[in-house]
Structures are given as structure tokens and as C-alpha cells.
Amino acid sequence: MTVDVLQLDLLTSRYNYYAVVLLLGIGLYTLIESPDLVKKVIGMNIFQTGIFLFFITLAYRTGASPPVVTDGGGPYVSPLPHVLILTAIVVGVSLTAVALALIVRIYSEYGTLDEDTLEELYYD
């Protein structure tokens, strides 16, 4: 299995997908492990962009131009994943804004953003 995953021709033809899984890993690690709430939000955003990279890579076609359709042009990359990711980026920013607003509110109530200190304060 491990030998399968690390074959060289896979690495040269599917390199973006390796970046995707690494970005997902880095994002997940920050989300779980960082004690600071702001950095957890950063981790969530890295996880998100990893998924974006997956979609945009799937839309790519060798030698194609952006999907601005003219007569006799082409080939084009697929426009559909681009649209989905445009929507996802905007939704991601909204999500970040709400998360950061909650964080600022938590700070004004408890005076700290450290996860462990917050837990102690909450149960006292």
C-alpha cells in the first residue's frame, strides 16, 4: 500500500493531490493542536483551501485556456468547479468573520484566547 502511494510516476502526474492531502493534514493538525483560538480559525482556512486545490486541479486540462468562450477557441478548462469554488471562498470568508466575532466576544468575557485557560475558567 505504502509503495503504491509513493510511486514516482504518480508523484509526477498527480503532484497537486499530494499537496492537497498535506494541506488537509496541516490544517487538521492546527485545528486540533493549536491552543490559540485565532490559529484554529487559520487551520480551518488551510483545510478549506486544500479542498479548493482539489477541485481546481480536477478542472484543469493540459494546454487549455481559461473558460472565456470565443468562436474557434479552445480547448477550455472546466468552468463548473471554478464556480463552486468561487462560492466556497465567499462562504469561507463569512464563516471566518463569524468565528472571529465569536472569538472577540469570548475574549471580552473571559480575557483570554487560550483553550486550556478557557476550559478551567468555564468549569470554575
Place this chain on the structure above:
Amino acid sequence: MSLTLLEGSLLVFVLCCALGAALLKDTMASVIAFAAYSLGISIIWLVLQAPDVGLTEAAVGAGIMTILFLIALANTVTPDVDSLFESVRWRTVALVGAFVLVMAATIPSLPAIGDPTAPVVGGEVTQYYLANAYKETQVHNAVTAVLAAYRGFDTLGEAVVVFSAGVVALSVLRREVFA
């Protein structure tokens, strides 16, 4: 497509920035690393022929998102840090490593990058939009055509999400206006 030097170095750059954002202990340094990461990713979108996504990522991801993080940092006080990097906890690394391996096990069954016969690129839906978008909507950019015409209600829903986020942020902060 085989790996070009430009794309290889961009991927290494974003991975390093992501690692920096994850491991730098100072939150401000982490936010700056994340802004650089977003900018690198937006150039990757350009390389992958997705200029619309690249522009949005540069304006929204690297621009507005960084401003939001800086505003949040300005309203909170993070304690002084004694070391440059966080200490790595290996238990979590093992967990995340297992997750990464499971995800990586699916890579061999994905189509090669840029393969014109791949389901997404060669699929019926993509071909329909590329063939009919200009005829039916009079818009040359197929991304705009799908976003504003074919999936117009989805974009309306997206606007509703942004509006609700604004309302929620105001009510969480107990304010009446953004000031």
C-alpha cells in the same frame, strides 16, 4: 501535465507558508504567514487557468481575510511568546498522519492532472456549458454565465449567507453598526 519548475516551487512555497502558519507561536506571525499562503495559492489558481478564482482568492482570501484577522488581533491581547515555534505533539501528528495516509491512498485512483478524458473535464455537464453558455446567456466568460445565469439562485443563496454572517457578527458583538 508534468510538474513545471514554476508550479513545483509554488507548491513548496504554499506548503512552507502553511507549515509556518501552523507552527509559528506568535499569532501575528501566523496571520502574516497565512496571508502569504493565500497569495501563493492565488498564483496557483492562475497557473491552473482559473483567473476568476485567482482574483477572488487574492482580493478576498489574502485581502479581506487578513484584515479580519488583524481586526480580531487588535481587539484581543495575545500573551508574549517565549519561543519562535510551537512544540509539536507527536500524538496528534500520528493521528493526522493516519488521516493523510488514508487520503493519499485514494490518489492512485484519481485521473492524472490535465487528462482531457477525465470525468470532470470531458464530462457531459462541462461540455454542455462550454458549448451553450454564450448562445444562451450572451456572456463570453463561462464562469460568469454559470455563476449569474444557470446557478443564479445559488448565488442569491450565497449573498444570503454573507448577509447572515454580517447580522450574526453584529449581534455576537452586541453592536448596531460596523464601526
